[in-house]
Amino acid sequence: xxxxxxxxxxxxxxxxxxxxxxxxxxxxxxxxxxxxxxxxxxxxxxxxxxxxxxxxxxxxxxxxxxxxxxxxxxxxxxxxxxxxxxxxxxxxxxxxxxxxxxxxxxxxxxxxxxxxxxxxxxxxxxxxxxxxxxxxxxxxxxxxxxxxxxxxxxxxxxxxxxxxxxxxxxxxxxxxxxxxxxxxxxxxxxxxxxxxxxxxxxxxxxxxxxxxxxxxxxxxxxxxxxxxxxxxxx
Amino acid sequence: xxxxxxxxxxxxxxxxxxxxxxxxxxxxxxxxxxxxxxxxxxxxxxxxxxxxxxxxxxxxxxxxxxxxxxxxxxxxxxxxxxxxxxxxxxxxxxxxxxxxxxxxxxxxxxxxxxxxxxxxxxxxxxxxxxxxxxxxxxxxxxxxxxxxxxxxxxxxxxxxxxxxxxxxxxxxxxxxxxxxxxxxxxxxxxxxxxxxxxxxxxxxxxxxxxxxxxxxxxxxxxxxxxxxxxxxxxxxxxxxxxxxxxxxxxxxxxxxxxxxxxxxxxxxxxxxxxxxxxxxxxxxxxxxxxxxxxxxxxxxxxxxxxxxxxxxxxxxxxxxxxxxxxxxxxxxxxxxxxxxxxxxxxxxxxxxxxxxxxxxxxxxxxxxxxxxxxxxxxxxxxxxxxxxxxxxxxxxxxxxxxxxxxxxxxxxxxxxxxxxxxxxxxxxxxxxxxxxxxxxxxxxxxxxxxxxxxxxxxxxxxxxxxxxxxxxxxxxxxxxxxxxxxxxxxxxxxxxxxxxxxxxxxxxxxxxxxxxxxxxxxxxxxxxxxxxxxxxxxxxxxxxxxxxxxxxxx
Numbered sequence: 167x168x169x170x171x172x173x174x175x176x177x178x179x180x181x182x183x184x185x186x187x188x189x190x191x192x193x194x195x196x197x198x199x200x201x202x203x204x205x206x207x208x209x210x211x212x213x214x215x216x217x218x219x220x221x222x223x224x225x226x227x228x229x230x231x232x233x234x235x236x237x238x239x240x241x242x243x244x245x246x247x248x249x250x251x252x253x254x255x256x257x258x259x260x261x262x263x264x265x266x267x268x269x270x271x272x273x274x275x276x277x278x279x280x281x282x283x284x285x286x287x288x289x290x291x292x293x294x295x296x297x298x299x300x301x302x303x304x305x306x307x308x309x310x311x312x313x314x315x316x317x318x319x320x321x322x323x324x325x326x327x328x329x330x331x332x333x334x335x336x337x338x339x340x341x342x343x344x345x346x347x348x349x350x351x352x353x354x355x356x357x358x359x360x361x362x363x364x365x366x367x368x369x370x371x372x373x374x375x376x377x378x379x380x381x382x383x384x385x386x387x388x389x390x391x392x393x394x395x396x397x398x399x400x
Numbered sequence: 401x402x403x404x405x406x407x408x409x410x411x412x413x414x415x416x417x418x419x420x421x422x423x424x425x426x427x428x429x430x431x432x433x434x435x436x437x438x439x440x441x442x443x444x445x446x447x448x449x450x451x452x453x454x455x456x457x458x459x460x461x462x463x464x465x466x467x468x469x470x471x472x473x474x475x476x477x478x479x480x481x482x483x484x485x486x487x488x489x490x491x492x493x494x495x496x497x498x499x500x501x502x503x504x505x506x507x508x509x510x511x512x513x514x515x516x517x518x519x520x521x522x523x524x525x526x527x528x529x530x531x532x533x534x535x536x537x538x539x540x541x542x543x544x545x546x547x548x549x550x551x552x553x554x555x556x557x558x559x560x561x562x563x564x565x566x567x568x569x570x571x572x573x574x575x576x577x578x579x580x581x582x583x584x585x586x587x588x589x590x591x592x593x594x595x596x597x598x599x600x601x602x603x604x605x606x607x608x609x610x611x612x613x614x615x616x617x618x619x620x621x622x623x624x625x626x627x628x629x630x631x632x633x634x635x636x637x638x639x640x641x642x643x644x645x646x647x648x649x650x651x652x653x654x655x656x657x658x659x660x661x662x663x664x665x666x667x668x669x670x671x672x673x674x675x676x677x678x679x680x681x682x683x684x685x686x687x688x689x690x691x692x693x694x695x696x697x698x699x700x701x702x703x704x705x706x707x708x709x710x711x712x713x714x715x716x717x718x719x720x721x722x723x724x725x726x727x728x729x730x731x732x733x734x735x736x737x738x739x740x741x742x743x744x745x746x747x748x749x750x751x752x753x754x755x756x757x758x759x760x761x762x763x764x765x766x767x768x769x770x771x772x773x774x775x776x777x778x779x780x781x782x783x784x785x786x787x788x789x790x791x792x793x794x795x796x797x798x799x800x801x802x803x804x805x806x807x808x809x810x811x812x813x814x815x816x817x818x819x820x821x822x823x824x825x826x827x828x829x830x831x832x833x834x835x836x837x838x839x840x841x842x843x844x845x846x847x848x849x850x851x852x853x854x855x856x857x858x859x860x861x862x863x864x865x866x867x868x869x870x871x872x873x874x875x876x877x878x879x880x881x882x883x884x885x886x887x888x889x890x891x892x893x894x895x896x897x898x899x900x901x902x903x904x905x906x907x908x909x910x911x912x913x914x915x916x917x918x919x920x921x922x923x924x925x926x927x928x929x930x931x932x933x934x935x936x937x938x939x940x941x942x943x944x945x946x947x948x949x950x951x952x953x954x
Contacts, residue, residue: 176928
């Protein structure tokens with residue numbers, strides 16, 4: 167935290183000096199800690215993919231039918247948007263490293279903008295699905311009424327809304343911490359020589375887009391064998 | 401008099417004048433550890449009181465003063481508090497925080513502010529857990545009645561307050577993850593120069609293995625609890641058979657975390673044992689590397705055994721057999737540890753101080769707990785004993801007689817380090833014997849009752865089981881007396897005890913080479929260069945000595 171931190175020296179029996187690693191100014195420790203945190207995210211989404219795979223093996227045809235009804239155009243555009251945002255995030259980090267703070271801030275703003283576009287498209291998608299009567303808590307996804315979908319489709323959409331929702335939540339958190347990062351840059355707390363916060367947020371954003379790279383094919387593409395579905399969407 | 405960590409501290413936000421705010425905002429690992437201990441033991445006694453209430457109910461067959469529903473809520477409250485609020489933060493939160501950085505010669509953990517945040521996340525979790533207790537409807541308590549395992553589909557259908565309890569468990573899980581993360585980075589980054597992994601004290605190895613479990617297993621149960629919450633709000637059907645979901649899947653996901661979680665509890669406890677045995681035998685620990693690596697392998701194998709909770713839930717015979725054999729394998733590294741401890745004591749100069757008494761007592765109780773665990777790991781035997789008092793007794797012998805006993809051992813061992821005072825040895829020993837005898841009288845009859853068919857979680861029973869419940873009851877009375885006596889002795893020791901000095905046990909690890917007692921704010925004045933093993937004794941005397949600048953002088 168304190169930038170004037172001077173590491174302590176330990177002396178061994180021969181009188182040789184060894185630098186002591188303190189918790190202050192420990193860039194490597196900061197990276198390690200955040201990588202470990204990324205492991206927990208992987209385990210969390212991993213468990214959900216496990217559930218998804220299990221039910222896909224039980225209700226194969228239902229899953230494909232449900233997947234065919236998703237809007238692949240909007241989902242595909244969102245994938246591209248998110249991949250671009252990962253690019254701008256990475257470029258921002260490169261600019262920060264090379265000392266171009268202004269360029270780095272511009273890139274972070276671009277990433278935030280793309281993230282908002284992603285959420286906007288997501289909102290359009292969810293609204294359309296809601297209007298089709300497909301949403302958490304609506305009758306079509308409950309058992310035992312006249313609108314009920316088959317078991318496999320109920321499970322598919324249940325997981326679809328849970329996982330894309332949780333992913334969207336990570337996007338919102340990402341926007342929040344990027345705004346915080348901008349504030350820290352403006353306050354001079356994040357500089358080209360001390361940009362561990364920028365590094366970790368870029369790492370976070372990479373994971374968020376990487377999760378989407380797995381979410382997208384698993385939900386949108388397994389039902390894409392039906393070409394008409396690509397054209398018709400909903 | 402030099403200043404100790406009780407006199408000054410670093411704060412997360414600003415530098416408040418009032419002592420109270422300094423404690424609330426402190427980032428010092430020693431203060432945070434003490435606050436964890438205070439909160440945890442408060443909850444421990446609430447859960448003990450609940451258990452005693454259940455023992456009163458079970459004194460005779462039939463309903464005494466509790467109906468079945470209240471009894472269900474009582475054992476859920478007991479389980480939720482003991483597991484999520486007490487034993488999972490447990491030893492890492494208290495001694496991992498206070499002692500681990502001292503042992504590796506660090507000034508604090510790697511992320512002191514995160515540590516502060518984690519403590520308050522834990523407090524939020526506790527408040528949410530208790531809030532569901534005070535939610536009255538129809539003039540009765542409305543606490544969850546599912547048991548601490550929240551098995552679907554009952555947890556999805558019951559009208560009691562399961563959601564708040566699930567949220568609380570999730571928040572407490574987050575706190576546990578962040579603690580593990582902090583400790584992993586600390587152990588990797590902040591060891592004193594020269595201290596490689598095989599020069600670390602064995603308690604640090606225990607904390608290290610535990611931290612990996614906290615980090616990698618807890619997210620799985622976290623997401624499972626979130627899915628259960630969404631299930632209750634929206635009925636998404638993942639675990640609900642009426643919508644095509646699979647309730648056994650909930651059990652799998654739950655135990656993928658919750659079985660490693662019992663190793664998460666016991667590994668730091670084994671670490672405490674590995675500290676106490678060499679110090680009070682005045683002998684270098686036997687098989688240092690095997691103890692260290694057995695911690696790691698218990699953590700590794702512990703991931704693969706969760707299926708033994710599901711022998712009667714519907715699983716293929718092949719899976720049952722595999723899980724059964726994997727479970728046997730956990731006993732191997734555990735056995736290695738036991739033999740190493742016994743071999744350490746062989747020809748040692750054994751000092752029977754209170755911490756050593758607790759450690760030796762645990763070797764008896766945990767051996768019983770561990771070996772009965774092997775019996776119920778066998779599929780055929782388990783079909784008979786699943787959900788009986790036999791399993792309950794096994795669990796309590798392993799966790800209460802293993803983890804909590806070693807937590808108490810650690811409390812007596814590090815008491816002079818933390819407080820700078822010494823408790824009354826004679827009274828502490830009497831308290832140990834009360835606890836040890838009370839514990840065995842309380843739990844051993846339950847093995848027999850369970851073997852004869854007494855099911856768990858029942859508020860009523862057949863008259864032939866009465867004798868076992870009544871012996872248990874008197875055991876519980878002795879045990880609770882012992883607990884109260886032990887805490888009284890410790891508190892009196894803190895208030896009126898004599899100054900203990902820096903190294904009262906003549907131990908060798910770094911936490912006993914601090915400049916003052918109790919330790920100053922930033923621990924060691926100078927960090928030593930570590931070119932020695934953690935437990936070097938020669939003819940019963942510590943080998944390694946330092947001058948006031950932490951330079952070796954032997």
